[in-house]
Amino acid sequence: MKKTDRDTNYINGQMRDHTASATGASVFRVIGKVLLTAAVILLITMIIVGISLLSFVFSMKDESVKIDLAEYKQTYTSYLYVNGSGDNRNQPVQKLSLHSGEQRVWVDYAKIPKAMKDAMVAIEDKRFWDHSGVDWKRTAGAMLNLVGGSNSYGGSTITQQLIKNLTQEDEVSLTRKVKEIFRAVNLEKKYSKEQILEAYLNCVPYGSGTQGVQAAANLYFGKNIQDCDIAQCAAIAGITQNPAKYTPLVHKDNNRIRQQTVLTAMHDQKLITDAEYTQAMKESENMTFVGKKGSDTSNQVWDWYTEAVIRDVQTALMNKYSCSSSAASNMIYSSGLKIYSAEDQDLQKTAQDYILHSGILDDDKDVQTGFCAVGYDGRVLATVGSRNQKTANLVNSYATMLKFQSGSSVKPISTYAPALDKGQITYSSLVKDEKVENYFPDGSAGPNNWSSDTQSAVCHGEVTVQEALAHSYNCAAAQVCKAFGITNSYNFMVQKLGFSNCLTKEDSQLLGNMSLGGQTQGVTVLNMAAAYEIFGNGGKYYQPYTFYKVLDHSGNVIIDNTTKAPVQAISSVSASIMNRLLRTVVTDGTATAVNIDGWDIVGKTGTTDNDVNSWFVGCSPYATGAVWTGYGKNKTLSSTTYSKALWKGIFEKYLANKTQKDFTFDGSMVKKSYCVRTGLLAGSGCADTKDGYYDSNNLPKVCDGNHGSGGSASEPDESSTGGESQQATSQAESNGGGEEPASQTPQSSEPAASSQHGEESKAPVESKPAASQKPTSAPSEGNAG
Numbered sequence: 001m002k003k004t005d006r007d008t009n010y011i012n013g014q015m016r017d018h019t020a021s022a023t024g025a026s027v028f029r030v031i032g033k034v035l036l037t038a039a040v041i042l043l044i045t046m047i048i049v050g051i052s053l054l055s056f057v058f059s060m061k062d063e064s065v066k067i068d069l070a071e072y073k074q075t076y077t078s079y080l081y082v083n084g085s086g087d088n089r090n091q092p093v094q095k096l097s098l099h100s101g102e103q104r105v106w107v108d109y110a111k112i113p114k115a116m117k118d119a120m121v122a123i124e125d126k127r128f129w130d131h132s133g134v135d136w137k138r139t140a141g142a143m144l145n146l147v148g149g150s151n152s153y154g155g156s157t158i159t160q161q162l163i164k165n166l167t168q169e170d171e172v173s174l175t176r177k178v179k180e181i182f183r184a185v186n187l188e189k190k191y192s193k194e195q196i197l198e199a200y201l202n203c204v205p206y207g208s209g210t211q212g213v214q215a216a217a218n219l220y221f222g223k224n225i226q227d228c229d230i231a232q233c234a235a236i237a238g239i240t241q242n243p244a245k246y247t248p249l250v251h252k253d254n255n256r257i258r259q260q261t262v263l264t265a266m267h268d269q270k271l272i273t274d275a276e277y278t279q280a281m282k283e284s285e286n287m288t289f290v291g292k293k294g295s296d297t298s299n300q301v302w303d304w305y306t307e308a309v310i311r312d313v314q315t316a317l318m319n320k321y322s323c324s325s326s327a328a329s330n331m332i333y334s335s336g337l338k339i340y341s342a343e344d345q346d347l348q349k350t351a352q353d354y355i356l357h358s359g360i361l362d363d364d365k366d367v368q369t370g371f372c373a374v375g376y377d378g379r380v381l382a383t384v385g386s387r388n389q390k391t392a393n394l395v396n397s398y399a400t401m402l403k404f405q406s407g408s409s410v411k412p413i414s415t416y417a418p419a420l421d422k423g424q425i426t427y428s429s430l431v432k433d434e435k436v437e438n439y440f441p442d443g444s445a446g447p448n449n450w451s452s453d454t455q456s457a458v459c460h461g462e463v464t465v466q467e468a469l470a471h472s473y474n475c476a477a478a479q480v481c482k483a484f485g486i487t488n489s490y491n492f493m494v495q496k497l498g499f500s501n502c503l504t505k506e507d508s509q510l511l512g513n514m515s516l517g518g519q520t521q522g523v524t525v526l527n528m529a530a531a532y533e534i535f536g537n538g539g540k541y542y543q544p545y546t547f548y549k550v551l552d553h554s555g556n557v558i559i560d561n562t563t564k565a566p567v568q569a570i571s572s573v574s575a576s577i578m579n580r581l582l583r584t585v586v587t588d589g590t591a592t593a594v595n596i597d598g599w600d601i602v603g604k605t606g607t608t609d610n611d612v613n614s615w616f617v618g619c620s621p622y623a624t625g626a627v628w629t630g631y632g633k634n635k636t637l638s639s640t641t642y643s644k645a646l647w648k649g650i651f652e653k654y655l656a657n658k659t660q661k662d663f664t665f666d667g668s669m670v671k672k673s674y675c676v677r678t679g680l681l682a683g684s685g686c687a688d689t690k691d692g693y694y695d696s697n698n699l700p701k702v703c704d705g706n707h708g709s710g711g712s713a714s715e716p717d718e719s720s721t722g723g724e725s726q727q728a729t730s731q732a733e734s735n736g737g738g739e740e741p742a743s744q745t746p747q748s749s750e751p752a753a754s755s756q757h758g759e760e761s762k763a764p765v766e767s768k769p770a771a772s773q774k775p776t777s778a779p780s781e782g783n784a785g
């Protein structure tokens with residue numbers, strides 16, 4: 001019994017124990033499973049992350065510098081050619097030779113003193129001779145710094161610094177760092193240590209505008225680098241880490257302290273003897289710097305066109321070789337390029353001379369101007385960047401660099417052309433010249449038209465597109481742009497007409513910026529001249545170019561601008577209709593002053609609030625042209641007639657040498673009579689008619705003669721139209737100058753952000769608008785420039 005009890009107990013005990021241990025085991029099993037699963041998931045995650053990291057890194061393993069160091073060190077003279085006599089592209093003539101001046105003089109490795117090389121290696125990269133492009137010990141330390149939130153990286157070898165200098169990619173990011181590491185490793189595979197150090201010593205900036213040790217030795221010590229002693233080499237070597245801080249001409253003390261650091265490093269690394277160290281340290285205490293630049297024999301002032309070419313070639317080289325601006329500049333001056341400029345020498349000379357000597361700007365010594373002419377294939381024919389004689393190189397150009405609000409000259413390209421192309425409007429359809437609700441940020445309606453006749457703001461009610469454009473009514477343009485869509489207008493200009501360099505996100509949301517040309521930053525004269533190409537070539541936008549192509553010194557074409565395809569911005573027939581609409585601006589609108597006898601000139605004026613900027617952008621059958629005038633600041637122009645007078649004067653001379661030629665129009669464009677009251681094709685009951693231009697495949701309806709309430713239409717029927725249908729010819733219909741243009745100056749007591757709604761001053765040429773006739777207004781702040 002006992003036994004049995006005991007047994008039973010025992011058994012029970014056993015059983016109890018057994019049950020407990022079984023439960024324990026299953027818990028462990030579950031936990032184990034969970035842990036195992038977690039471990040597996042973690043492992044898989046790590047593998048995935050590891051693989052993506054590896055493939056990310058691996059994807060960059062072939063990263064290399066595109067510049068060939070052997071080529072880079074060469075100093076070949078480059079040449080710039082222009083078309084030969086009679087603008088003959090097949091017989092180019094040399095206009096300019098370009099060679100490196102005092103700023104960069106390449107000196108061969110053998111001619112660089114050992115002290116200079118030792119100083120540089122000692123202070124910047126002491127394991128240079130041993131590593132293979134990357135100093136892993138320093139890299140690891142630098143990575144830790146980066147992870148620790150430091151925004152300086154450091155740890156770059158001389159090889160890496162050379163790469164940074166050639167590519168100018170210096171943002172602190174992991175991707176760039178990995179890229180640079182591979183580039184460094186690959187560079188070391190391709191070149192010897194000596195070649196790399198030679199390139200480094202010749203490329204790196206050494207303060208005060210110098211590049212390379214030879215230029216530095218010239219500037220600071222007035223001698224060649226091979227004649228510099230240890231202390232002088234150390235002074236130069238110390239500058240590289242921060243040229244602005246250590247240039248001895250400005251910060252002599254900083255330089256001395258840094259120079260002594262270099263000497264100490266050289267001494268510590270046993271690169272100089274005790275005696276040399278002592279002597280150099282002593283010398284550093286009283287070092288003198290000459291600061292004298294050698295005479296620059298290449299002191300040649302380029303004309304505005306040549307300067308634009310040099311800048312454009314530099315940008316193109318930077319894009320092609322992913323290199324820094326200084327590396328691209330080196331190529332221009334020393335790699336033996338052949339640059340074929342697209343300049344039209346005759347027009348360039350005409351434009352320069354006219355702006356300098358015509359006397360048109362004589363009444364106002366402060367007014368500035370910029371001019372560009374562009375051919376219908378994007379070729380920039382001429383550009384003048386200032387009213388003054390050009391006296392220096394690399395100066396700002398009012399034509400190609402500075403930006404100004406375009407005012408109403410933008411209306412055809414931001415609003416009427418895309419709306420017409422979409423079928424939203426026709427040549428004569430009625431648009432409301434009425435204020436747009438909630439136009440201004442304060443919720444009030446706008447924009448304002450201004451009439452200096454009535455000294456009041458006026459709207460004209462329903463008007464035809466032709467009237468609205470010819471007289472530059474602001475409300476009508478705003479209405480058309482609003483219906484087309486502000487963002488659509490922005491997209492059209494950016495995607496189809498090359499305005500991505502200047503239009504902003506803010507512009508894409510403000511009606512006044514898009515429809516009336518009150519852009520946040522403004523646009524360049526070149527932007528405008530190029531965009532107007534579409535009105536003379538069937539709607540195609542060619543990106544403007546100032547050079548045809550660039551050849552390297554072996555004769556290979558490295559950049560070619562002549563093969564770029566255009567963008568069909570609007571249809572050919574829309575372009576032709578727009579051309580005829582813009583003709584009416586010149587025949588009886590705001591630009592009668594630019595009419596040139598015997599030539600079909602079309603275009604659009606533009607002024608901005610308070611007449612701060614004044615433009616004319618127009619087309620002749622041979623080329624487009626744009627003129628801006630202003631002060632480059634928020635100041636009212638003494639006259640808004642300058643831009644038109646300059647345009648007319650330059651184009652009159654340009655066209656005088658040309659064979660008579662007309663615009664070529666699309667075969668689908670037809671000329672028809674339309675009813676002025678309804679904007680529809682004229683019917684038998686319409687008394688007030690004009691001629692307009694239409695797409696024969698998409699004609700408006702015919703007016704049924706009911707003019708009481710805005711008119712109504714019957715189905716189009718050729719036989720019932722009062723207007724004769726005829727194939728449009730390119731002959732300009734001259735209305736003999738037409739009536740005096742309606743005066744439209746802005747009433748601009750409106751907020752700056754959307755305030756540039758200015759319009760043309762009164763009668764062109766003869767009447768300068770008196771300042772007292774202007775609306776009083778707060779100065780707008782949104783002026784570009």
Ligand SMILES: [Zn+2]
Nearest residue numbers: 675686703705
């Ligand atoms: Zn009618």
